[in-house]
Amino acid sequence: MGLDTERTAPPGTTSRRVVMTTLGEPEALRVRTGARPAARRGRVVVRVEAAGVSFAEVQTLRGLHPFPPKPPCVLGYDLVGRIVEVGPGVTGWRTGDRVVSMPRVGAWQEYAEVSAKSLAGVPEDLDAGEAVALVCNGVTAWQMLHRSARVRPGATVLVHGASGGVGTLLTQLAVRHGVRVIGTASPAKHDAVRALGAEPLDYRDDVVAAVRKLAPRGVDAVFDHIGGAGLNAGWSLLAPGGTLVSYDSSVAGYRPGQWFRPHLPALRKVIGWNVAGLVGAARGRRARTYYVKPGPHFRDDLASLFTLVRDGVLRPTVARRYPLDEAGRAVRELIDGGVIGKLVLVP
Ligand SMILES: NC(=O)c1ccc[n+]([C@@H]2O[C@H](COP(=O)([O-])OP(=O)(O)OC[C@H]3O[C@@H](n4cnc5c(N)ncnc54)[C@H](OP(=O)(O)O)[C@@H]3O)[C@@H](O)[C@H]2O)c1
Structure with missing residues (x-):
């Protein structure tokens, strides 16, 4: 997988991301480094702890996902992380809050700018990989x-x-x-x-x-x-x-x-x-x-799932964790069919 780096930029000002530069196979994914996004109105910037790898990305790469995004774009359906910047007009969320989001595209990066409406809180003690498997x-x-x-x-x-x-x-x-x-x-x-x-x-x-x-x-x-x-x-x-x-x-x-x-x-x-x-x-x-969507039910039901995990009743199966650089390998593993449970990217 290709890699562009900006070695001189101060920490926290850049963001590494997995970019689909063209439709095709997972080997065509590239890791790029760009400026860290800023939070626009109604949105927050999240430092991503873990992002999910799913069939949605396989379909997106092949141009088969509903309303497919056009390349170049950052893939990634869902994420867990911590808010580092809150945009104007956002109420109820603060810097430092640990959250999940389901942006559908754009989760596979170090810093993701997402709508505040898509957020739900995550307990501090929950493993990021297990949490993202639940989103x-x-x-x-x-x-x-x-x-x-x-x-x-x-x-x-x-x-x-x-x-x-x-x-x-x-x-x-x-x-x-x-x-x-x-x-x-x-x-x-x-x-x-x-x-x-x-x-x-x-x-x-x-x-x-x-x-x-x-x-x-x-x-x-x-x-x-x-x-x-x-x-x-x-x-x-x-x-x-x-x-x-x-x-x-x-x-x-x-x-x-x-x-x-x-x-x-x-x-x-x-x-x-x-x-x-x-x-x-x-x-x-x-x-x-059935089609999953954010909203009040999403938040309530996610909270119920977190409680079940905390009580030891539910164990999300995290099959493997990959760094961003190996996103292509992760998608290939999913395509090859050897996975039991969820693959997770850890930026
Ligand atoms: N509507 C929604 O809101 C929504 C939300 C999430 C996911 N989805 C969809 O749900 C599906 C599963 O997602 P996922 O993330 O769980 O994918 P996944 O981890 O790749 O799991 C796919 C499963 O399908 C099985 N499978 C493959 N071919 C099959 C067949 N012919 N008949 C029955 N089962 C077969 C696989 O079994 P083996 O590995 O044993 O072959 C595997 O267990 C995807 O199609 C995804 O797009 C929809």
Whole structure:
């Protein structure tokens, strides 16, 4: 990975950042050094302690993420750090506060300027890597379980990708809530999925047949990030009153410049199933789409997750920590599929 340095600048006046200079593969990422950003109106500058590496960056590099940013741009969906400067018009936050933010782009740098509206507080004693694993992935897992599907103790659910960043947290949260989890993953990760308390299945097998064998009356919720035909399979596996939550169409055939395409069939299906529900033709089953966003629920739910970690009930799985210079290696590792849990960049 390329590296530009300004060795003479006083500390704290420059910021190193991971720049996507062109669309393509992670090896094309470059680390650049520029002036530290200043906080504009309604915004703060955060000294980043840890930033998350996620599927969003893989998709962004390939031009496949929804509303993809144009290069050159700094990647990075979410971060944990400390406020070093507060812009005009910001209330409620002070220099020195430890915070998380989910800017969607721009987290992979030493100093990030982010909207004050996107902030939530972080306990001082929480590990930065574990905290950042909870920002996008943890809130997604929590809200899909408790707000979208509203799963009750005693229920049985199907979690696709139970070995991933979202999946490991969703599985732990569900198990802790008294829910039986059937989790799909590649066979090499089945032991890890089992250790989280789930019953693993290989997503390359006949998942419908395997789930029917384990849960003959059907499952109460399906959490699906794969889209395509998998959505129909998930819907068919729901017990009466169950909920399908569709939160991406990642394996359903994106093409550059057409990132929206795979989402349309998923959206059509979700709408169609809900219309069927309105006329009483869905056996009480519901379908929901989910997209994580900042706001009051985001802050409340993140606080609940932090409490669970502090109480030792939830353990975010930090697979590996990389320095900024090795961001490309981290993304490559994610693409190669060997990761269990969350990869984290530590500037
Ligand atoms: N809607 C939202 O707000 C939101 C928020 C966060 C994430 N997401 C989406 O959620 C997905 C997961 O994100 P992540 O950060 O957890 O990614 P990740 O860590 O890369 O995990 C991806 C998971 O998908 C599994 N997988 C791969 N192919 C599969 C298939 N054909 N069927 C079932 N599972 C398969 C992988 O299993 P193996 O590694 O065992 O192959 C892995 O467990 C991504 O698509 C991401 O864009 C959406």
